[in-house]
Amino acid sequence: MSEPTGAARRRGPFQVGDQVQLTDPKGRLHTITLESGKAFHTHKGAFPHDELIGAPEGSVVRTTGNTQYLALRPLLSDYVLSMPRGAAVVYPKDAGQIVTMADIFPGARVVEAGVGSGALSCSLLRAVGDSGSLSSYERRDDFAEIARGNVERYFGGPHPAWKLTLGDLQDNLVETEVDRMVLDMLAPWECLDVAAKALVPGGVICCYVATTTQLSRTVEALREHGNFTEPQSWESMVRNWHVEGLAVRPDHRMIGHTGFLLTSRRLADGVEPPLRRRRPAKGAYGEVEAPVAPKTGRFLKMAEESADEADE
Numbered sequence: 001m002s003e004p005t006g007a008a009r010r011r012g013p014f015q016v017g018d019q020v021q022l023t024d025p026k027g028r029l030h031t032i033t034l035e036s037g038k039a040f041h042t043h044k045g046a047f048p049h050d051e052l053i054g055a056p057e058g059s060v061v062r063t064t065g066n067t068q069y070l071a072l073r074p075l076l077s078d079y080v081l082s083m084p085r086g087a088a089v090v091y092p093k094d095a096g097q098i099v100t101m102a103d104i105f106p107g108a109r110v111v112e113a114g115v116g117s118g119a120l121s122c123s124l125l126r127a128v129g130d131s132g133s134l135s136s137y138e139r140r141d142d143f144a145e146i147a148r149g150n151v152e153r154y155f156g157g158p159h160p161a162w163k164l165t166l167g168d169l170q171d172n173l174v175e176t177e178v179d180r181m182v183l184d185m186l187a188p189w190e191c192l193d194v195a196a197k198a199l200v201p202g203g204v205i206c207c208y209v210a211t212t213t214q215l216s217r218t219v220e221a222l223r224e225h226g227n228f229t230e231p232q233s234w235e236s237m238v239r240n241w242h243v244e245g246l247a248v249r250p251d252h253r254m255i256g257h258t259g260f261l262l263t264s265r266r267l268a269d270g271v272e273p274p275l276r277r278r279r280p281a282k283g284a285y286g287e288v289e290a291p292v293a294p295k296t297g298r299f300l301k302m303a304e305e306s307a308d309e310a311d312e
């Protein structure tokens, strides 16, 4: 049985063409691509790539200036943070959340927009595997080219499950029977109609947005749309720890904000979203206590129901 795309490049002794991450004694990183006959130069001397070709991962090389470098293949989380960028990338902590919470499974049919630098595309492709499909839409040709380069460099060539389309998702989406849709863009609410058309009943839509205003607008649009379940919204924060002897404490610095995530599921056709049992907080929608969502009127029903419950 042949190995999944890219797997052969992630194990075994270093080969020509491998990306190698070098760590110096101060923890500084350099990424090189191994070429026979080439040398890695720093102000602390040089060493020939040939010293690493054929050596096991985790080897240490020494420059002519006697500085040691630890050589390892970059993990996907290292790779996306060091690869060329067009747009801001989805950070590894959020990519992990997306793969798990949007339930990206091997063999899934997934649609993604926008592609930006292709960081999330790499995680999604690894999760769907060679038997799945990832159809990615990007409106900017310069970003699409950067993304293609990054994804192909990561997998060592084109990935059989990947299709990249240039253009706005809402004007170009052709897929139907889509299991999962992931939107990382400025205005995901503009894509809900096409998302609802493409997704299978029970399919997951997952949006990643940078600001609270985008989060609010996306959630309200999903509620109002009528084809989706009540959205779940969250953010994740990762705090690294300094662990050394008795000095065990959180790192002084952390990435304080990346973005917000939300997920919702596609309802079956013709089904009204179930009533929310909890009443919106007083003032949540301004002066009017119980606004009517235009398509479903369910906020009004909910308000009536709450009033009934209060009377009981």
Ligand SMILES: C[S@@+](CC[C@H](N)C(=O)[O-])C[C@H]1O[C@@H](n2cnc3c(N)ncnc32)[C@H](O)[C@@H]1O
Pocket: 087, 088, 089, 090, 113, 114, 115, 116, 117, 118, 119, 120, 121, 137, 138, 139, 140, 143, 167, 168, 169, 170, 184, 185, 186, 187
């Ligand atoms: C933050 S970037 C995506 C980053 C990407 N997820 C990554 O991890 O590298 C947002 C991208 O969405 C694209 N975009 C915005 N609206 C779009 C739309 N309606 N259809 C397709 N692409 C869109 C932008 O051009 C931009 O490249």
